[in-house]
Amino acid sequence: MSDEERRDSLADQAAAWIPPWERPTPPKPRTETDATPEPSAELEPPATAPAEPEPAPVLDDTEPAPAPAPRTPAAAEPAIVDAHRSPRTETAQDPVGESAAEPEGEGGVAVPGKRGRRRPTPEPEPAPVLDDTELRGALEAILLVVDQPVSELTLAQVLEQSPERIGTMLDEIAAGYTAAGHGFELRRAAGGWRLYTRPEYATYVERFVLEGQSVRLTQAALETLAVIAYKQPVTRSRISAIRGVNCDGVIRTLVSRGLVEECGTEADSGAFLYRTTTMFLEKLGLNSVDDLPPLAPFLPDDVEELADATR
Template structure:
């Protein structure tokens, strides 16, 4: 198979599967090694971006998924009936931020940072599959450890947690906003 045919097959696989598809699975299907697939995927991502295609390849850890370009949202929105999708409350966003930067973390540590209970926020984040239980702490009561999910990465356009902005950069931005007010 030549490079063009391989890319065409990968695009068809991503389109058909819908959910993120791991590089190892693509490699197995195409009978290639994982490194070859990763290189081809990098090329495809660059080509899709360079050609300003209507869809893009989203990389999440070691998986790939087709998605629409965010800049086309206003056009795509015209196709669908408006849904009542609620955003996250400030409490849920604060809780999610703490979990993202401090994971794995237990609920009592989140509450100590926020200064208030976070049961409802954690429940909301679990329902939306932005966080998950990732284990239990080995101490009295064996409290649940929480961490973010791949849905969290996808929702915030991140490939990995290392792509989160540095916390000190966020604090500087917050200080600047407070000074302007």
């Protein structure tokens, strides 16, 4: 064979050559053992013996080698499913799911380590119910140590009882003291309750407390205090205009005694406003400034003529 004939023969063989991975798989002969396949192999594709690759033809150095065909990605191959193993579902417990706790929401508190379970929210313990005798004794003990009138709401919060029950019991205690004729009484003053001595024993109390060191307000202080009580909130200039004299020193005295206090400023002039304090109500035995007596009975009959004369 000449070189030209040999070259043509090799070219024909190279053109007719098929790669092994593109060749069709020959059918496998059926045997007796394949008649009853095992259950686990029902979904598995039949195994095929790898085809022996044919020897590559010898190519001439002058001819280029054929390019290999692209390989199919492994992700495209069909997955083998085991018929005896159930697929994993989202409800299966795993270490992460068991250790995670449900977030807290309505209906209870999350329990660590238990998915989907909630511990019921503990209910607050009910307040202890006091009988009338114990409640009366507790109120009397508190009222003996207070240094200013205490409100019913404060007593209800301390004793964990309703304000309505506290108010009813205080009224009963006050009525009992009055009926028994004690030297003291339970009286409402300055928006609260406090024990006071009875007026008929005031001389004995003054003799014991003051012992000759009586401190009284001057006439100017009493007049200024009366103006503030009936005109509050009021400025210094207004008080001085009503009294006709300068009241700065008297107001400082009333503030130092705790009978008068500042309560803001006037919007127009920016002057300080003054009003009476809780001590003022306590000293006079009043519950509020609305209990002050009216001024009409104390005014002279010719007040209008006096006002016109001063103009």
